[in-house]
Every structure is written in structure tokens, then in C-alpha cells.
Amino acid sequence: MLVRTRFAPSPTGYLHIGGVRTALFNWLFARQHGGQFLLRVDDTDQERNVEAALAPILAGFRWLGLDWDEGPEVGGPYPPYYQSQRSAKYQAGVDQLLASGAAYRDFATTDEIQAEREAAQQSGQQFTYSRRRMATTDVEAAKFVAEGRQAVVRLMMPRAGELVINDLIRGQVVFPWAGEQDHVVQRADGTCLYHLASVVDDHDMQISHVIRAEEHLSNTPRQIFIAQQLGYPLPQYAHLPYVAEPGSKNKLSKRKLDKYLKNKDFAQLKEHGERVAQRMGWEVNSEVFNPVIVDFYEHIGFLPDAILNYLLLLGWSLDDKTEEFTREEMIRDFSLERVNKAPASFDPQKLMAFQDRAMQKLPLKQKVARVLPFLQTAGLVSTPPPCDTGPYLSQIVEAAGDRIKIGGDILDYTDFFVPDSELPYDEKTLDKRLRNAPGARELLSDFRERLATIENFDAATLEHVLKEFVDQRGIKISDLVHAVRVTVTGKPVGFGLFETMAILGRECCLSRIDIALAK
């Protein structure tokens, strides 16, 4: 069988991390089976600006490398891929449902329905619509119209028996038909609702596997009813557990940012991102700049592979130890059978661990390429970069080692890029290591003179010279190192001091020491 899966985003303006996982599983399944993965825009309820609201979502997919075979911008054999443009197909479905008696025109007002619902609730009964305003003939319909009523189209749902769904993840799930409502499939204005549209589209587009989040499980009976009544063969269903909030089992949603920020790890991740954003001079809008949204990761320099790898393991595993997967391995090893049933909480720390691992595995050249755009955005390196930037940056990135976990972390080391006169100093550290440390100035001043005469200004020589220098004076390395560090970098922490100095060069180091001594 040809495998065709789909992801159907609503044009909301952002791509949710939970949605990405659903999309990833669909994509992997299709790729594994040599099938197609498509994108279909669920904009039945959207007014305008669909393109604008869709752009960030498509951009997110592109960034992650989740390519779609059919859908917006790429087209395909079953266009259009926007639900708002497929109303004729839905109308045909509604007509067929009506003609076969699987649906009926209902003239009840929303108030009337609401009253019935409340009455049922009060008497402790399950609500079942009385179908009092159902019109099965044109004569009945005309009578209701004469009363000034308008019709919606409702499903004539079965009220006895049960439906057995064989879900690829959850196994057999049984629903009593009596629990289902006569759902509306078409509004009085002729527009159709999601369930009808979704079923019609999935059939038209030859979707073989509907892989979606668990919250759709209870929608499935009505969709199966529609499909059956329309004479469609049923797709296979697979309901994934949803992605839960950090430290809880509630579904992760974009709206509850404030609540998540009370979670230490989540807040830490957001702060990490904000630090990068601030250094690039961005106004941070927490609506958008938010670890629940994929853009966040792109903007601060996460690796798409790391995110995908993390998401893959959120609800799926191959065995008891394999954690790292390349794209090819993911495609090869993924299986719906091994998807978990229980919801999995989003763990920012573990995501970061995957990111760190992926980043450290990158060849130096690629790491440099990942980091450079952040320096350019921050205005520290021009675009295009001067030709000596490559070698210089390479030295820095190499010396930084695993301190750079995300691309934006390079902005923790701006001291390599600012002119000596503009180097900001951490005042507290300057106090501690230079101003208030007895004899520090003299020591530093002496060391400066020694530095001026070093023949090779490289890390090995610097280390040797400094050690010799402190030995001669009978002092500890730490008595001098900290003062030198704050002097040449402005900061209390950084990477290897000798590497740092070698990269900065003699002229720069001497100049910075002079500036600091004058403070």
C-alpha cells in the first residue's frame, strides 16, 4: 500500500513544538515507507492573512528540514491544499450525506439546542438531541423557513451499537454510538466544519495513515461515520500521546507561558534565549519568543537535528540505550508500534543536552558557520565578513570548545570583537582582583613588562612564562591569573587564559592591561 501522511496546520502564525513532533512522526513514517508527506492548511475558520500566518509555519518546517511532497508552495496532484478553497468538494459531500439520509437539515436555533442540553444536564441525563426541528422533506423545511428559521446540516448519528477502532498505537478502542452527538457539518451560511472537511480531504488526497495527537481520538467516531456514509475506505489511525508541560501531565500549550516560567528549567531556557536576543539588540516579545514555539530555537542557534532527535525520543524509543539518531537512522528505525501511550513531559534540560551533544560533534568549520551570523546580527562583524574573520573566529570557537552550546552563545565572548577602549569591565571582579588585591597592580605591571618582551606570543610560551614568573616570586598561579584574565577580557570567567591571550595578540593584551591599570 502506498503510504501517504499529512500534517494539517492551522495558520496561527507560529509552529508549536508539540505540533512539530506530530509532524515529525508523520514525516518519518512516510519517508520510511517511500510514501508522501503532505501539508494541508486547515483554514476553514480563518478570515484573511492566511499567507502571513502560514509563513512562519512553513519557515519552521524548512528550517527543520521536514520537507513536504505536496502542499502550499509546492502544489501536487490534489490541489488546492487550502481548505478554504475546497468548499465545492465539501458541498458535494454534504449533498451526498443529505441524499442518503446520513445527515439532515436542522432548523433548531442555538438557544433551543442549548436549552435541551442544559435540561439534560440538570436531570443528570446524557444529552441527545430530540431532532425536533429536523426537516426530512422540503415541505417540512418550507414550514420552518416560513417561521424565519435557518438550517444547519447535522449528522444523523447512530444511537445504538458501538464502534470499534483499531488504532495503530492504542490498539482496540470501543465507543458506544449512543455517546455521540448529531454534530453540525455545515453552517447556515454554507461553510463546512472541520470534521467533514478533514474526512473529505483525507480521502481526496488519498491519505493512508492519519497520525495525529491523542486529543483527536474522541473525534474519531464521527469522522469514521462520515467516511463510512460517504463510502470511503477508512485510513489507518494512530493517535499519539500529546506533549505535556514540563513537570506535569497537562497538555503543552502556548497560552500558558506564565505558568511554565514557574518551572525552573523552562525559565532557564527562556532566559538563555533572551540573553542571546538582547545581545543582538532585539526587542523580545514573549508572545513569540517562547520555548514552546519553534522560532525561538531557530533564532538563538539551536541545531534542527538536535531538536528532532530530542522530539523523536519524546514518546518513542528504539531500545534501552540508543539515543542518538541521524536523519537516516530515524527514518530507518522509526515505528508506530514503539510509540508510547502515555503523555511525555517536555524537558528543557534534556533538550539542551541533545543540543550540546550535537553542537560538539560538529566539525569546527560548521560550528564557525553556525556562530558567525550571530556576530553579524549583533554588529560585531560586518557582512560580508572581512577575510581574516574566518581564521580568527576559528581560533576562538576552537578555544571555546564545548562552552558554546547554541549558536548565540558566541555572544558571551564579545570581548574578542570590541576595540580595547570599549571593552566593558566587570567592576566587581576588577575590585576583587585588582583594586582591592594587595600588590596586584605592581604584580600586573611587572608581568606586563615581561609580556612585552616575549618572543613567541603563543599559548604554550605564555603558560611557560607565567609559571616561571610566579615561581620566581614564590606566589601561586592564581595570584596572578585572575587579575590578568579580568584585565584582558573584562570578565571573571572565560576559556583558557593562555589561548585567549594568544588569540588576542600581544598588542591587544598590553593595551588592555594598560587601560585596566589606569582604572
Add this chain to the structure above:
RNA sequence: GGCCCCUUCGUCUAGUGGUUAGGACACCGGCCUUUCACGCCGGCAACGCGGGUUCGAGCCCCGCAGGGGUCACCA
């Protein structure tokens, strides 16, 4: 509330009747060390509860509890 789903360390998970219940992240200790970040070594830590079935149950059955999803003329 009805219906449906779920339940192994704090978190992600392995486990399909006999295991010292394994791994990863986090956490805690130690080592390394000029700071930071790594790295290395060690440690803490779980089968929701109650009944069955069985020689034997994390694995099978029943009940309970807890958590969650869903009950729209939203998607």
C-alpha cells in the same frame, strides 16, 4: 458529570512470568583544574493501591485511586 485514554527513578524511557528492575537527562559527592565549561569516578532514585491467576508477577485478569483528553454552528 458522561465517554475515552493513560499510570516503571524528579524527567524521558528499557522491560512482554523467574532481572541485583537497565540506560539517558537532572541531582548529590569526589577527582581534574588559573576561572568557567567539559571530562573521569562514585552515589541517590521507580514498578500508584488492593485483590486475584501462578511454584513465581513490573509484565496476565478484576477492582479502586490518581492523572489526562474530549464532550462547539474551534481546529
